[in-house]
Every structure is written in structure tokens, then in C-alpha cells.
Amino acid sequence: MNLKQFFRFVEIQTKVASQFPLILGSLFCVYQYGRFDWLAFGLFFTALLSLDMFTTGLNNLFDARRNRYQFENKRDYHNVLLRDDLPFKWAEMILLVLLVIVLITGLGLVFQTDLIVLALGMISFGIALIYSYGPVPINHTPFGEILSGFTMGGLITFLAVYIHTHHLGWVGLQGDYLQLNLREILRIGLVGMPLILSTANIMLANNMSDLHEDRQNGRFTLPHYIGLDHSKRLFSFNYLLIYLVITILVITQVLPWTCLIV
Known part of the structure; x- marks a missing residue:
């Protein structure tokens, strides 16, 4: 498998959808809190990109196994594994490498931040698996837009802010209880709403x-x-x-007025 085939296997052109919430969430953190952690950002960027490529590759591998005898002419296939007659073992090895990268960078991010990131990371990883794998994968159902929007648009945006501000204490453990600053969480949720809707629209x-x-x-x-x-x-x-939410966030000074230009 050459580089071009690898990019087609993981559909590299679609990875902007997962990185966009990370970048915008980090920029919001700089604007609202004046904080940016380069190491945490780098670890999250790598883990997120690898997880997104892993999920897409896993989906393409399962599709290839199900549909390998659908057409007589290989050129009729959209799946690169079938179109270029690539060995499934290569795809499995690539997925294993991506999974190892996710685990290493994910654990590194947890050590850099705290256990809240571990919990949310495990939720994200679980959603990524059931999205493409299982008796009835989520992407085979009418719930794909909702789940992808919530995960990629909402959860990633929240984590993008949290990795830079975890020490501020608006989410944390207080003994046996989870302590939450609902005002800040609501603010971040509203900031993530345009990304939730735009991600859902991409899937739609x-x-x-x-x-x-x-x-x-x-x-x-x-x-x-x-x-x-x-x-x-x-x-x-x-x-x-999306435009309505952004306008409200600008009026309430949660986002800068330049967002209206964008």
C-alpha cells in the first residue's frame, strides 16, 4: 500500500471535520481564558487524527469484506481495498499501528491533564468503535448524524478547551463527587453548537x-x-x-465579532 492508497483508505480529505473543533476550541480558549498548552494540543491533535483515521479505515475494511464479490470489474468499486486489490492483512496492520498511536498519545494526554480527559477519551473511543463495528453499526442507522455531531462537534470542542484549562477547576473530582461549573460548561456547549450542527450536516x-x-x-x-x-x-x-447561535454568542460577547465575518 503506497501513500496515495493509504490516504484513500483513511479518506484523509474528511479529517478536517475532526480537527476543526480542536482548532476552534483551542482558539476560543486563547480568546476567553488566555491559555494555550502546546504539548497537550500536540498530543490531542495526534490522538484525534489517528482515531479518526482508524475509524474510517475500520469502516472501509468491513465494507470491503462484505462487498468483495459485488462487482466483477474491480474498477467499479469505490473502496480502495477492492479497487486496487489490496491485501486485507495490510489494512489490519495499518489499523493496529493507528490504534497503538491513539493509545500512546491518549495516555500521554491524560498524564499531561487529569482523569476527566481519560473518562471522556474512553467515551469517544467507545463511540468510534460502535459507529463502524458491531451487529448494527451506528453508521448503518438514522442516528449517525446525531452521534457524529455530538462527538466530533461537541465532545471534541469541550476537550479542546479543557486540555488547556483543566487546572482552573471548573470540572473535577471533589472527594466522591463530581464538581461542575455549569455556567462554563453551558458556555462551551453553546460554542460547540455550530460545530455540532455543521458536523451533522457533513454526514447528512x-x-x-x-x-x-x-x-x-x-x-x-x-x-x-x-x-x-x-x-x-x-x-x-x-x-x-448555526448563524443564529453564532449571532447570539457574539452579542453576549462569548465570541468575538470577527466570527460574524467568517
Whole structure:
């Protein structure tokens, strides 16, 4: 497997969706709290990118195993493993390496921060697995947009802020109790809302374009249940809601006015 095939296997062009919340969450942290931890950022960036590539690669590997005899001509396949007739063992080795990188950088981030990051990281990893793996993977159901939006848009944004500000104490353990600063958590949740909706829209657009192929492969996503017309309306409504939330956050001075330009 050469570099070009590897990039197609992990669909490198889609990785902006996971890195965008990390970058914007970190920039918000600089704007709101005046803090930035380069080491924590680097560890989180590497762990997040590796986990995203692992999830996509795992999904493509399972799809290749299910659909390897669907077409007689290899050029009819979209999956690079089938199109280029690549050994599945190579894909498994790459996934193992990515998983090791996730574990090493993830544990490094925990040592750099605290156990809250470990707990949220385990939740993220669990969601990544059930998204592509299991009797009924989440990406085969109408809940893919919701779960990917919550995880990539919301949870990553929260972690992106928390890794820089964990020592401020607005989330932590107080004896046997979890201590929460609900005001700060709500603020970060609102900042993450545009990213939650935009991530969900990315998945929705992808599922709309792949509707026919997904049905053939046994994937019954949200557009299958609500139809293309309602999916397009939902897509437009989400973007209107994004602009509304950003405007409110700028008016309340949670975000700088320059966000309106972007």
C-alpha cells in the first residue's frame, strides 16, 4: 500500500471535520481564558487524527469484506481495498499501528491533564468503535448524524478547551463527587453548537449523495427514512440555526465579532 492508497483508505480529505473543533476550541480558549498548552494540543491533535483515521479505515475494511464479490470489474468499486486489490492483512496492520498511536498519545494526554480527559477519551473511543463495528453499526442507522455531531462537534470542542484549562477547576473530582461549573460548561456547549450542527450536516450531505449505494449495502441512514426533500430542508435549517447561535454568542460577547465575518 503506497501513500496515495493509504490516504484513500483513511479518506484523509474528511479529517478536517475532526480537527476543526480542536482548532476552534483551542482558539476560543486563547480568546476567553488566555491559555494555550502546546504539548497537550500536540498530543490531542495526534490522538484525534489517528482515531479518526482508524475509524474510517475500520469502516472501509468491513465494507470491503462484505462487498468483495459485488462487482466483477474491480474498477467499479469505490473502496480502495477492492479497487486496487489490496491485501486485507495490510489494512489490519495499518489499523493496529493507528490504534497503538491513539493509545500512546491518549495516555500521554491524560498524564499531561487529569482523569476527566481519560473518562471522556474512553467515551469517544467507545463511540468510534460502535459507529463502524458491531451487529448494527451506528453508521448503518438514522442516528449517525446525531452521534457524529455530538462527538466530533461537541465532545471534541469541550476537550479542546479543557486540555488547556483543566487546572482552573471548573470540572473535577471533589472527594466522591463530581464538581461542575455549569455556567462554563453551558458556555462551551453553546460554542460547540455550530460545530455540532455543521458536523451533522457533513454526514447528512454524505448520506444524501450515497443514498442509493447505501441502500444496496444494507445501510439505512436518515435520508432513507425521511426522504431527500426533507433531508435537504433539515440541511438548510441546521445552517440557519448555526448563524443564529453564532449571532447570539457574539452579542453576549462569548465570541468575538470577527466570527460574524467568517
